[in-house]
Amino acid sequence: MTTADDAILLEAENWVRSGRRAALATVVETWGSAPRPVGSRILVDDQGHFLGSVSGGCVEADVISAALDAVETGKPRLLEFGVADETAWRVGLSCGGKIKVYVERIDGC
Amino acid sequence: MLAKNLFALNAEIALRRPAILVTDLAAGAQRLVRRDEAGRDQLAGVLEQSFQSGASGVVTVDGAQLFIHVHLPCVRLVIVGAVHIAQVLAPMARLAGLEVAVVDPRTAFASPERFPEVDLIAQWPQDALPALRLDRRTAVVLLTHDPRIDDPGLVAALDADCFYIGALGSKKTHAKRIERLRAAGIGPAALARIHAPVGIDIGALTPPEIAVSILAELIAAQGRKALRAEEAA
Structure with missing residues (x-):
């Protein structure tokens, strides 16, 4: 953990306590030269504001879009990005890495 | 969640x-x-x-x-000595993701003007460190050159089994330090844990360069990833 990782969780608590609807996305598995380690998080609110990173910029747009869905539906999702996948090039994970990202809404207060 | x-x-x-x-x-x-x-x-x-x-x-x-x-608890750096190197090391360590505290009883050194945005404690190490609860996820670096300030910090860091302990000073200064600590009853295994002269050897001269060498040694001491030389062996 770094202070930056801790800060995201603290901010998530602030958002939830102040009534902001939000989702967390977490890197759960990586292969190859993935840019961010397992456990890295991104916090997204229902307006698309976000903090943190799961890939150093490559797949953030898709993750944020999935997080917005999760805020609406409440359904968690497991996303996979990698070189074997055409979308990996499109979204920019061209570094040869592969990552799985778990997206979940923060529920109840 | x-x-x-x-x-x-x-x-x-x-x-x-x-x-x-x-x-x-x-x-x-x-x-x-x-x-x-x-x-x-x-x-x-x-x-x-x-x-x-x-x-x-x-x-x-x-x-x-x-x-x-x-x-795990965030990796933390406690710097004893609000000196010039500390003024550079503290913000660098924060950028590297560490939580930072600076301890120095000399209020002329430990001033908020010199250390904005840092947890600054103008107390003797023996008074300040118990409240900070040093642990294995904490690194301690001693920078004052003054045994009256450095030594109590050093003893507390060894007692808490901090993962990185570095002390500024030449080989000669360190030899004297070892003599004092040995006389105070600290064993050889504990004394061997002190990184001194502090920092990796990159020919650092200026305070920012010395701060880089200290931060590099501290990161390496975490051993989170095999070094390239180890992988090749």
Whole structure:
């Protein structure tokens, strides 16, 4: 953990306590030269504001879009990005890495 | 994630206590396991090992894919000596993701003007360090050159088994330091844990360069990844 990782969780608590609807996305598995380690998080609110990173910029747009869905539906999702996948090039994970990202809404207060 | 799990996790982090978040990636079920609860958990073996290694990852238990997310206390740097090197080292260490505190009883040195945005404690190390609760996730660097200030900090860091302990000073200064500490009853194994002269040897001259060499040595001391030289061997 770094202070930056801790800060995201603290901010998530602030958002939830102040009534902001939000989702967390977490890197759960990586292969190859993935840019961010397992456990890295991104916090997204229902307006698309976000903090943190799961890939150093490559797949953030898709993750944020999935997080917005999760805020609406409440359904968690497991996303996979990698070189074997055409979308990996499109979204920019061209570094040869592969990552799985778990997206979940923060529920109840 | 349930808000109550989030709040409970933040509470553990604030107390510098390790915790694990276990998430069933298919079902979405999630729970928080505190360090002292791991032993009697249904996943005791996996959780104990994860707390030891600090590594997060996915495990398969009874066909279920579980994400074991280990949260260890943030790595912290306590700098004894509000000197010029500390003025550079503190912000650099913060950028590298460390929590930083600076301790120096000399208020002319430990002034907020010299150390904006740093947890600054204008007290003697023997008074300040107990409240900081040094632990294995803490690094301590001693920079004053003054044994009356450095030595109590050094002893506290050795007692707490801090993962990195560095002390500024030449080989000659360090030899005298070793003599003093030996006379005070510190054993050879503990004395060997002190990095002195502090920092990796990159020919650093200026305070920012010395800060880089200290930060590099501190990062290496965490041993989170095999070094390229080790992989080749």
